[in-house]
Amino acid sequence: MNEPLAAWRTAPLLLSDCTMTECRDVLAGPTPVAVLGLGSTEPHGPHLPLVTDALLAHESALRAAKELRARGVSAVAAPVVSYGVTRYAAAFAGAVTVSEEALIAYVSSVCEGLRGAGFALVCATNHHLEPEHVRAIDAAIRKANDKVGGVRFANQLSRRWGRTLSDEFKRGACHAGSYESSLVLAARPELVRDDVRRGLPDVDVSLSAAIREGKSEFVAMGLRDAYAGEPAAASVEEGESLYARITAMIVGESLEALGLASDA
Numbered sequence: 001m002n003e004p005l006a007a008w009r010t011a012p013l014l015l016s017d018c019t020m021t022e023c024r025d026v027l028a029g030p031t032p033v034a035v036l037g038l039g040s041t042e043p044h045g046p047h048l049p050l051v052t053d054a055l056l057a058h059e060s061a062l063r064a065a066k067e068l069r070a071r072g073v074s075a076v077a078a079p080v081v082s083y084g085v086t087r088y089a090a091a092f093a094g095a096v097t098v099s100e101e102a103l104i105a106y107v108s109s110v111c112e113g114l115r116g117a118g119f120a121l122v123c124a125t126n127h128h129l130e131p132e133h134v135r136a137i138d139a140a141i142r143k144a145n146d147k148v149g150g151v152r153f154a155n156q157l158s159r160r161w162g163r164t165l166s167d168e169f170k171r172g173a174c175h176a177g178s179y180e181s182s183l184v185l186a187a188r189p190e191l192v193r194d195d196v197r198r199g200l201p202d203v204d205v206s207l208s209a210a211i212r213e214g215k216s217e218f219v220a221m222g223l224r225d226a227y228a229g230e231p232a233a234a235s236v237e238e239g240e241s242l243y244a245r246i247t248a249m250i251v252g253e254s255l256e257a258l259g260l261a262s263d264a
């Protein structure tokens, strides 16, 4: 006779899809973890939607929660924070920014709220890479961790995790190029304007180098159409391979924080 599956294993992977009863089951499972995705509402070239960063955050959190469950951890993906500090793309339609101060207060409070709701660990994954935004997220996570503990940030801009991602990402051409286009293609292909994407010329600009030169606006950096890199080279296969690496990053960070062994 097969044992029935424990209740936490059959609850929805998205916290927002759980009823209170299913959420109670998740919280009663082993070391409950909330994976918190952080994104933005921002232009991503003529081929990707404004939700790109939030969508990547949602998909990465979902895949990481699934993988954590496979390793015996009672994980869910928490609702994504979909606004961020977004000034570089201000010249294009659809850039909606919030202040650093507001973001730090809100994200730290969301983390504290998830801990207060009974999660043993909150692991954040951020997919909007503007430096001012990443610094604000880092500050928010530290603030929440100092206050309540049990809050971590799997940051792909850290030396530890960044080197595990794609060459385009490491060159710093990581805005709506092959990296992000592949990740959207693998998760929600219907949201990619694929005829447009296939016709886009490469824009060989390193955002990290441009930022070091003091530029803080996409047009000045040479992104005339709000993208850099090679969107035409994107593929579902690259997207799947990148999700595997992003998932390993979030799972590795979470298991380490929980004091469980990780081979990630």
Ligand SMILES: [Zn+2]
Pocket: 044, 052, 053, 127, 128, 129, 175, 176, 180
């Ligand atoms: Zn993006």
